[in-house]
Amino acid sequence: EADRELLEGEHGEAAVAAAPRNLPVVAVVGRPNVGKSTLVNRILGRREAVVEDQPGVTRDRVFYEAEWVGRDFWLVDTGGWEDRVQGMAHRVAEQAEVAVSLADVVLFIVDANVGITTTDEQLLRVLRRADRPVVLVANKVDDQRGELEAAALWNLGLGEPHPVSALHGRGSGDLLDAVLEAMPEEGRGGAVDRGPRRIALLGRPNVGKSSLLNRLARERRVVVDEVAGTTRDPVDERITLGGRDWTFVDTAGIRRRVLQSQGADYYASLRTRAALDRAEVAVVLLEANEPISTQDLKIIDLVLESGRALVLAFNKWDLLDEERHAQLEREIEQNLGHVAWAPRVNISAQTGRHADRLVPALDEALESWDRRIPTGRLNAFLGTLVAAHPHPLRGGKQSRILFATQARTRPPRFVIFASGFLEHGYRRFIERRLREDFEFTGSPIVIGVRIRE
Ligand code: GDP
Numbered sequence: 001e002a003d004r005e006l007l008e009g010e011h012g013e014a015a016v017a018a019a020p021r022n023l024p025v026v027a028v029v030g031r032p033n034v035g036k037s038t039l040v041n042r043i044l045g046r047r048e049a050v051v052e053d054q055p056g057v058t059r060d061r062v063f064y065e066a067e068w069v070g071r072d073f074w075l076v077d078t079g080g081w082e083d084r085v086q087g088m089a090h091r092v093a094e095q096a097e098v099a100v101s102l103a104d105v106v107l108f109i110v111d112a113n114v115g116i117t118t119t120d121e122q123l124l125r126v127l128r129r130a131d132r133p134v135v136l137v138a139n140k141v142d143d144q145r146g147e148l149e150a151a152a153l154w155n156l157g158l159g160e161p162h163p164v165s166a167l168h169g170r171g172s173g174d175l176l177d178a179v180l181e182a183m184p185e186e187g188r189g190g191a192v193d194r195g196p197r198r199i200a201l202l203g204r205p206n207v208g209k210s211s212l213l214n215r216l217a218r219e220r221r222v223v224v225d226e227v228a229g230t231t232r233d234p235v236d237e238r239i240t241l242g243g244r245d246w247t248f249v250d251t252a253g254i255r256r257r258v259l260q261s262q263g264a265d266y267y268a269s270l271r272t273r274a275a276l277d278r279a280e281v282a283v284v285l286l287e288a289n290e291p292i293s294t295q296d297l298k299i300i301d302l303v304l305e306s307g308r309a310l311v312l313a314f315n316k317w318d319l320l321d322e323e324r325h326a327q328l329e330r331e332i333e334q335n336l337g338h339v340a341w342a343p344r345v346n347i348s349a350q351t352g353r354h355a356d357r358l359v360p361a362l363d364e365a366l367e368s369w370d371r372r373i374p375t376g377r378l379n380a381f382l383g384t385l386v387a388a389h390p391h392p393l394r395g396g397k398q399s400r401i402l403f404a405t406q407a408r409t410r411p412p413r414f415v416i417f418a419s420g421f422l423e424h425g426y427r428r429f430i431e432r433r434l435r436e437d438f439e440f441t442g443s444p445i446v447i448g449v450r451i452r453e
């Protein structure tokens, strides 16, 4: 079993390494029960594609990497969003608005057997406003008879309805061909050159996200990621900092303040997850002159869940006085001990103070996130550590560490093989020392233990 875990680790690593590319985004939108999730699974081709081995990841996943005839794209499953909140139905339009703002192409699904409902009409209004290519899917056309009903959907004015059976696969190939046709060219950077580093700029409302973005963009060249043939708000922006290009993901969400009114909490966290899915590193902005809030901590938790690299930026430093500064240090000690490994920069988006410290912090965090410790070095380190600090004796028995290897990067993930159970405290000790000795500044690290008799 242990060997299989390793193999999967190695396999998974390739998938993770390729993930944050700048691919077009295809969002699947429709009212509940039209078959969105079924279609997403059909497109992904296998159920396992949806499953991640880290707890907390599966249910929160928003983006999946998908492929059709050699072209890769992100697939957004809005069906999964519904499970997360009770009484979603009345919010369908809002949900669509978020999905559409993230997407390059929208797959609008209707149930051909039911026809157009008032909820569908609500969605239609959002789609018409949105100015994105829409591919209309008439789902649940399980046999040829259903195609007649599907043809009636020409009326919607969204072009050709594509009759599909998500459940059985009927018509799904033709549908994907149509999606590719509507899709913009693949973003720059292929599998080898991943292109500019991708940053999610996060923080609760009013911490200064858009101010910081403006400050960075004002001083440097900004390239808006364009989508062929459409005029639209840029989802991502490329900004040159420190002589290199960086991609800030979902800047539309920051600049446009989509849905800041109702449903704000739920959609904010949804949007945060979506941005993290596509990012490599998160900059979490906190307000230096205000107490660290539960909302700040929740955002940091989302970053930890996502396994992305992390930089903490304390903004509005210009408003700080001595007293608040001392208070802030205490708050950091009390509340942010679990992310003490994240680089901290104290900035002012308004005055530009220390804005130039952001790039070194990002570099450091990303370098840690990507780092691989050779197996020989890792085992030499553990050998020395364990010799000096053996696992405590319990009931006359002593667990020994046999071997360790780094199974993954982005973030670093280690597997330790031991002769018996390793106590929590001892694991934490090893984690801390690994962190210190190899300086994983700005990156979460994951340690798994496999017991081998
Ligand atoms: P969602 O709420 O839009 O994500 O819808 P689901 O994917 O959960 O599907 C809702 C129900 O419709 C499930 O019972 C599916 O099995 C069923 N369904 C989905 N696609 C098809 C299809 O092509 N044909 C038939 N007959 N049923 C389907």
Ligand code: GDP
Residues within 6 Å of the ligand: 203, 204, 205, 206, 207, 208, 209, 210, 211, 212, 254, 315, 316, 317, 318, 319, 347, 348, 349, 350, 351
């Ligand atoms: P966002 O909601 O996170 O995008 O926050 P904004 O960028 O809109 O900023 C919210 C408010 O904080 C605005 O009134 C900004 O002018 C102000 N602000 C942002 N950064 C700073 C800063 O560094 N210092 C001060 N004093 N005010 C700031």
